[in-house]
Amino acid sequence: MHTQAQPTTSGQTTLTLEIGLLLLLSLIWGSSFTLIKVAIPTIPPFTMVAARVTIAAILLIAIARAQGHTLPGRGPVWPAFFVQGLLQSALPFTLISWGELHIASGLAGVLNATPPMFVLAIAMMTGRGRQAISSRKIIGVALGLAGVAVTIGVDALSSLGTTAPLAQSAVLGASLCYALAPIWGQRFSGFPATVTAAGAMGCAAILMVPAALVLEQPRTLAPTSQAVVAVVGLAVVCTALAMVIYFRLIRTLGPLGTTSGSYLRAGFAVALGTAWLGERFTWSALAGMTLILAGVIAITIPRPARRRGLEP
Structure with missing residues (x-):
């Protein structure tokens, strides 16, 4: 007598957890835009980033040690950590x-x-992960980008290429870094997420602290208390906590699924602006967030397995 196999929900439960973490990460990083706006008037960029990654590195190293992990000794992993710290932070x-x-x-x-x-373009050009790129994911990328444009407002695009082109190029350059970082970060799959995050942030701090000291002389600054609190929030929540979640998602959702959170991040930025800055929430914002959610679902939900016949 044959018994019919019972479906398992463990895979669905795991996927639900990972998507929940993606939502949390997007919310955390969406709030970083507000914190940067608070800090930037009195703490210039290099100093802000140096403080952010240094505090995060110290905290992550302490957490890793508390978990019983040790950072790798000398070896090729450290140059790789430097590249990760540069690209990601x-x-x-x-x-x-x-x-x-x-x-x-x-x-x-x-x-x-x-x-x-960018992730999709890199995969198509290099062939790495091309087999995982489906028409549904391509549609998901398009839906997400359209949702961002609708959420933020099409009027925001009217100045594209006409004002501050260098600043626009800088933000696009950051997006390219964010696309390359999870692809590079896949090589750390054998390390615990806290160890990878600690190594990458430690290397980022080594890169940024000298740059801040030379270019901005932070000792001469007089930041406001709100700016200091904002930088601490950026370091503890938007960097240390976020990086632990991020390196986990690279292993579970992959580079494209992880970077799809950038669409959600834009939506959360609008929602936070509505909640705390008194910005008006419009029907176009709601429509845009719906498109964003549809795009993320299309990118992250795996293709259903083909049904196989069961023995009677």
């Missing part, structure tokens, strides 16, 4: 912070929502 954080000094936050949000498109 040092360079894009600086480019975005500087860019927001010169362009509207809405336009910056649209430009910074493009990493999935």
Whole structure:
């Protein structure tokens, strides 16, 4: 007598958890735009990023040790950590912070929502992961980008290429870094997420602290208390906590699925602006967020397995 196999929900439960973490990560990184706006008037970009990654590195190293992990000794992994720290934090954080000094936050949000498109283009050009690129994911990327444009407002695109082109290029450069970072980060799949995050942030701090000391002389600054609190929030929540989640998602959702959070990040930025900055929530914003959600679902939900016949 044969018994019929019972369906398991473990895979669905795991996917639900990962999508929940993607939502959390998007919310955290969506709030970073507000915190940067608070800090940037009195803490310049290099100093802000140096403080952000240094505090995060110290916290992550302490967490890793508390979990019983040790950072790798000398070896080829450390140059790889330096590249990860540069792509994921040092360079894009600086480019975005500087860019927001010169362009509207809405336009910056649209430009910074493009990493999935870069990931898709890289996969198609290099052949890496091309077999995982389906028409549904391509449609998902298009839906997400359209949703961002609708959410932020099409008017924000009217200044594209006409004002502060260098600042616009800087934010696009940050998006390219965010696309390359999860692809590069796949090589750390054998390390715990806290170890990878600690190594990458430690290397980012080594890169940024000398740059800040030379270029901005932070000892001469007089930041406001609100700016200091904003930088601490950026370091603890938007960097340390976010990086642990991020390196987990690289392993579970892959580069394209992880970068799809950039669409959600733009939507959360609008929602946070409505909640705390008194910005008006429009029907176009609701429509845009619906498109964003549809795009993320199309990118992250795996293709259903083909039904196989069961023995009677």
